[in-house]
Amino acid sequence: MASNSLKLFYYDAKGRAELIRLVLAAGGREYENVILTQDDWQTEKYKTPFGQLPVMEIGGKKYAQSIALANYCAAECGLYGKTNLDRLNIDQVVCLGSDLVSLATQAFHEKDETRKAEKMKNFAEVEAPRFFNMYEKLLKESSTGYFCGDSLTLADLFIYDQVFTESKWKTFKTEGFPLLNALRKLVESNEKIKAYLATRKPTEF
Incomplete structure (x- = not known):
């Protein structure tokens, strides 16, 4: 995977972020797992692309949509097929x-x-x-x-x-x-x- 630093933002739950965590675990990729409380979210949601979680910060820029994030991580980790x-x-x-x-x-x-x-x-x-x-x-x-x-x-x-x-x-x-x-x-x-x-x-x- 590229050397971009990763931060994954989600609640203290598995939910829609767990697939991303599994992909990163399987790929052996380090990342910062940022847990948000409801109070945190009231502030942070205005800093996200679409006002929803999960959000991943890649190289300082935030991206959203859980499946898109999982696809990206899978491709970077060699878990998205060869062809x-x-x-x-x-x-x-x-x-x-x-x-x-x-x-x-x-x-x-x-x-x-x-x-x-x-x-x-x-x-x-x-x-x-x-x-x-x-x-x-x-x-x-x-x-x-x-x-x-x-x-x-x-x-x-x-x-x-x-x-x-x-x-x-x-x-x-x-x-x-x-x-x-x-x-x-x-x-x-x-x-x-x-x-x-x-x-x-x-x-x-």
């Missing part, structure tokens, strides 16, 4: 997974508590398994255990973070998805990821 076709394969996994994130967000932010319970139940019992079956299909087609090629990429880290990073709202059941569970073991067997997970602070989200 344009590789990157297409990685991007399709990330975009597919992002569709599931959108469904989760819609359910989680439902204001009516009865409807929220129904939507969360449908998400956990119908939508998530539907997407997990698509992940299984892609992993089967790959035949290496990884989504793209024969080594760890952004695609693997995205799905790992989405499915297996602990969060208060997640109720995923992965029994019956052997390739997805095998991917978890592959990611967690990576020495740099293993070291990161061993020191990661528990958070609700």
Whole structure:
């Protein structure tokens, strides 16, 4: 990765910043993990590109949008494939997974508590398994255990973070998805990821 200094700004949570942290951990890239309180954010949000987090400062300039930041870090860390076709394969996994994130967000932010319970139940019992079956299909087609090629990429880290990073709202059941569970073991067997997970602070989200 280039020698630009990195600062990652986010709350004391995993959330939308965790994928970026996983990518940087896998790439062995040092960075400053800046934790913001709600009070901090009231001041800092006016200094960000779009008034949202996460934000990454690269060489003194701030950039936003979590997937764009993860893509950049993955490319710089050698985790974004070797060819344009590789990157297409990685991007399709990330975009597919992002569709599931959108469904989760819609359910989680439902204001009516009865409807929220129904939507969360449908998400956990119908939508998530539907997407997990698509992940299984892609992993089967790959035949290496990884989504793209024969080594760890952004695609693997995205799905790992989405499915297996602990969060208060997640109720995923992965029994019956052997390739997805095998991917978890592959990611967690990576020495740099293993070291990161061993020191990661528990958070609700």
